[in-house]
Amino acid sequence: MKLMAEKLLQGTDTVIEIEGFLKKLALQRPLRIKLGVDPTRPDLTLGHMVGFLKLRQFQELGHTAILLIGDTTARIGDPSGRSETRPALSEQEITQNTQTYLDQVFKLLDPEHTHVRYNSEWLAPLRFDQVLDLTRRVTMARILERDDFAKRLAAKQPISMVECLYPLLQGYDSVVLQADVELGGSDQLFNLMMGRRLQEDFGQAPQVVMTVPLLIGLDGTRKMSKSYDNYIALSDSPSDIFGKLMSISDTLMWDYYRLLLGTPAATLEALKNEEHPLLAKKQLAQSITERLHGNPAALQARNAFESLFTNRETPADMPEFSLATLGATTLLEALYATQLFPSKAALRRLMDQGGLKLNGSPVNDPRLILDPQQAPYTLQAGKRTFLRISP
């Protein structure tokens, strides 16, 4: 029992409050653990993985995992960490995103024992007087305490009324779901606390709030997020996941070990002191890839990476483009036709800077003629884009 609690608390950031948590555990019944995601974008990232893994732990111990899809709240947009109001999403986008979330999430959660709920279920039918009743329960001062809002206010940036409603709705979700524990990233603290407040107001025992640390993104500074484009998506291919992980800084690597693999501190120390950072990173990349795609795929990703970057070989399979429709044409036209490059100007730049190799040697003449007779050609653009031009 004590062991169980320790394990669950491991790797968490803030828990409010621990006493309450221990009491809930002592109830000897499955607790209702809520984790919410808003389907605002098509992909889930390794950043989400941290929370899912924690949820999974609860699940493995026999507690009830509730995955809340915030299909209504997605229409508002969580103001967390935002310096401006989000653009509104269409219903269609939300439906699509939800589908991809569900496709990805069960790589990490046990589908048999996960309750998937949508907050539109109870938010959509609310009548206006019920909404009013909800808003009556919280004061403006309380809302404005929130760090994001305080900052925006100070920076003279707009805050819309609807954003103020966001924490209220998230809190209300907890009331409806009668959550015992709510998980979230550490930037969710305010929203999660709102759940406690509202539950008490509705005469329920307040949920335990448990936050997990935010994962820093590939840029090494900001949190991993789709909007910063510094992320690894759960749906990325094994070789992408592997490759992207290899590109993180050494300092960051230990965070990833800790948060994504749950590696204990002692093991980390040993790794740091005894293993070459490159090997440690490969190990990390392989383990995470394995977690998402299984062992064979992870191993293959590692081998491909090593032959490509360590041994500088050209990859075995690369996208292939045929000259059939174009006939003999210039290098520039052919490459542009692959749609792999944003513009012809971008291609010229690439060539000017020596970033384009044809059959292994740099080319800088955009007018070079590619002749189907001479095909196939092997092309490399930058470090990692390879393609084959066939007749």
Add this chain to the structure above:
RNA sequence: GGUGAGGUAACCAAGCGGCUAAAGGAUGCUGACUGUAAAUCAGCCGGUGUAAUGCCUUCGGGGGUUCGAAUCCCUCCCUCACCA
């Protein structure tokens, strides 16, 4: 409702009649060095074009003044602050 300040490249921010495709920063890309690490250095960073002091599109929207506008005028839309 009143008063004042703003809206510039997918981000921040200068410019306030020609020399402005628009300074600077951040991000990104390419190259060198490496371990596709970090740090560092160099270059690039609207499109089109063999090339040019070429052409096209861009400074919230629309209209106007001018040989010429991001820069001046009119009008509309949006944001912020203070007062009520």
